[in-house]
Every structure is written in C-alpha cells, then in structure tokens.
Amino acid sequence: MTSHTVRKxxxxxxxxxxxxxxxxxxxxxxxxxxxxxxFGDAAHAAQLRYFEIAANGYSTLxxxxxxxxxxxxxxxxxxxxxxxxxxxxxxxxxxVPPLTWHQFRADxxxxxxxxxxxxxxxxxxQMPTAAELQGLRKLPGVREFFESAD
Amino acid sequence: MTSHTVRKxxxxxxxxxxxxxxxxxxxxxxxxxxxxxxFGDAAHAAQLRYFEIAANGYSTLxxxxxxxxxxxxxxxxxxxxxxxxxxxxxxxxxxVPPLTWHQFRADxxxxxxxxxxxxxxxxxxQMPTAAELQGLRKLPGVREFFESAD
Numbered sequence: 001m002t003s004h005t006v007r008k009x010x011x012x013x014x015x016x017x018x019x020x021x022x023x024x025x026x027x028x029x030x031x032x033x034x035x036x037x038x039f040g041d042a043a044h045a046a047q048l049r050y051f052e053i054a055a056n057g058y059s060t061l062x063x064x065x066x067x068x069x070x071x072x073x074x075x076x077x078x079x080x081x082x083x084x085x086x087x088x089x090x091x092x093x094x095x096v097p098p099l100t101w102h103q104f105r106a107d108x109x110x111x112x113x114x115x116x117x118x119x120x121x122x123x124x125x126q127m128p129t130a131a132e133l134q135g136l137r138k139l140p141g142v143r144e145f146f147e148s149a150d
Numbered sequence: 151m152t153s154h155t156v157r158k159x160x161x162x163x164x165x166x167x168x169x170x171x172x173x174x175x176x177x178x179x180x181x182x183x184x185x186x187x188x189f190g191d192a193a194h195a196a197q198l199r200y201f202e203i204a205a206n207g208y209s210t211l212x213x214x215x216x217x218x219x220x221x222x223x224x225x226x227x228x229x230x231x232x233x234x235x236x237x238x239x240x241x242x243x244x245x246v247p248p249l250t251w252h253q254f255r256a257d258x259x260x261x262x263x264x265x266x267x268x269x270x271x272x273x274x275x276q277m278p279t280a281a282e283l284q285g286l287r288k289l290p291g292v293r294e295f296f297e298s299a300d
Contacts, residue, residue: 005231009222009241018243038243039219045269046196048219069189069198071265072159081155091159093168093188115221117267119195 013052013074013113023051024060028127032057032106038115047120052113053077053106061103061133061146066122068096074113077106078145080136085145088112101128101136105148163202163224163263173201174210178277182207182256188265197270202263203227203256211253211283211296216272218246224263227256228295230286235295238262251278251286255298 007016014020015038023033032054039048052074053059061080070079072092079086080103081096088094094114096102106112128136137143157166164170165188173183182204189198202224203209211230220229222242228235230253231246238244244264246252256262278286287293 005234005245006229006236006238007243007245009239009243013241015241015243038221039245039267043217043248044196044219044267045271046194046267048198048221048267067193069194071188071198079156084155086156088156089159091163091165093157093159093165095155095157095189098193115265117189117194117196117198121195 013050028060028062028125030058030060033059040120042120045120046117049116049118050113051104051116052111053104054111055106056108057112058105059103060125060127061101061136062125062127063099063101064123064125065098066119067098068094068102069117070094070096071115072112073115075106075110077104077110077112078148079104080142080145083136083139083142085141088114101132103145105145108148163200178210178212178275180208180210183209192270195270196267199266199268200263201254201266202261203254204261205256206258207261208255209253210275210277211251211286212275212277213249213251214273214275215248216269217248218244218252219267220244220246221265222262223265225256225260227254227260227262228298229254230292230295233286233289233292235291238264251282253295255295258298 018036021035023035036050072088082100168186171185186200222238232250
C-alpha cells in the first residue's frame, strides 16, 4: 500500500513513477507536447493526465464525442473551443463539450501545462476536413490563433 | 458555448460560477472543510472536486469501494491512507484504493487544498467501528495523526 499511495511531485511538473510520454503517435499535426498519465488505472472511470505544451507549441485540432475537463496548472496560452478563442492561465477551468473542435496553444514566451480529465472509455478523435478548417478560419480571431506560432 | 467554456480562477482558490459548498451533511466528524465541484455534470464518467481544509482541520475518516485520485494544490498537511501516514504538499499525487481507510489533515499553520477525482457513480462511505478505530490507533504514527489537532 505504501509504495504507490503517494507519488511526490518533482521539479518541473514531473512526478515520481510517472513517465513522460509522447503526446500522440501518427501524423496528426501538433508541436512540442508531452503527456503524463497521473491516474490511469482501471480502478477509475476516468483518467487524469498532465499535458505540457512548450512555448509556441500546440495540441492537435480535433473533436470527439467524449468530453474534456481541463484545469490549467502552468504558464499561459490560449485555447480554441468551438467557435471562440480564450486566454487561459493557471487554475482556469476549461470545458470541452462533445463533438466540439478544440486546440490548446502555448504563448510565445511560456509553456502551457494543464490537467485533463477524460473518460476511460472514449471514441477516437476526428480531424477537420479542409472545408471544416476553412469554416473555422472565418470565425473572429481564429485565423490569428492558428497562425500565431507560424 | 462561450458562457461556461472557460471559468476563470479567482483569488483564494475560488472559480467563476462554482459555489463553495458544505463538505458534508449529517453527523460524520470533520472540521473546517469546504467543497467545490469543478466538473460535475453528467457528460463525464467522473467528477473533479476541490476540497480545502483550514489549518488544523480534517476530513472524515472513512472508506468505500470507489477510489479517490488526489492532487494536492495548496498548503501542507498529512493523510492517512490504509495503514500509513504521509506528508503531502502541492502537486503530490495520492491514490486511495477501494475499501481503504483515509483521512486528510491540514497542518497547524496552513490550509490543505486538493483536487479529488471520483467516479460519478459511487457507493456510500463507511465509518470505522470503535474496534476498527482502535486497530488504526495501534499503527505507527496513527494515534499522533488523529490527535494532532486536538
């Protein structure tokens, strides 16, 4: 009971016994993102992960039926959720509803680290078609958001 | 979509649109604990709550089949999980397995605030019998833990 009951925080948003993983496999577009599964065993109906996006990095633009419940822990950045872009900073809460386009981007000078709670059982993400991407780019502020690190 | 997508953090570990609730109803013993449900709607298989225990306060000593996945966010304290007491500080992770006695206590000079992920569907907590409490008190460090705020 004692060995994994408490896992101490280490410097730099790392934890004892928690591996720093690649964000994703495959060819989905993203930049400079790491993933740590803080709680991921079958005892829980959901998982709690910590993602960290390096300065100027971004997560995949995607949507899916499962939801995300996010708490920002480190740094600063912005997120697209649905049709709007939001600035976020530590302890802010972000709700990503089902089938809603979303992407997180770190600021130019700062990483963006956040917790993400997600159901253990979940569907695969969908990527936008060219037409869907074009539609998103026409929304106020979204083109600038997509191009902010380019 | 925009109204509840991002809920900004406020001063003192409070959040826009999140009520500060009583920890529990009933006559279970606890002291100076508040509860905020950060993510609690039916879209998620789990809930994410923020609990804060004031200096010298403590949560209920209990156990249940459902698990807790905890990240400390604020202050300092200790927790009993199973048969051992652990000192905890911000960003430490605590796993409470099924049917395992647990209690959180804030230090004398500091609050203890933590996130707790829990399944949306869960069983009712059990309290220790007098004999079970006596057994716990015989474990190394546990009597001192129980008496630390008395």
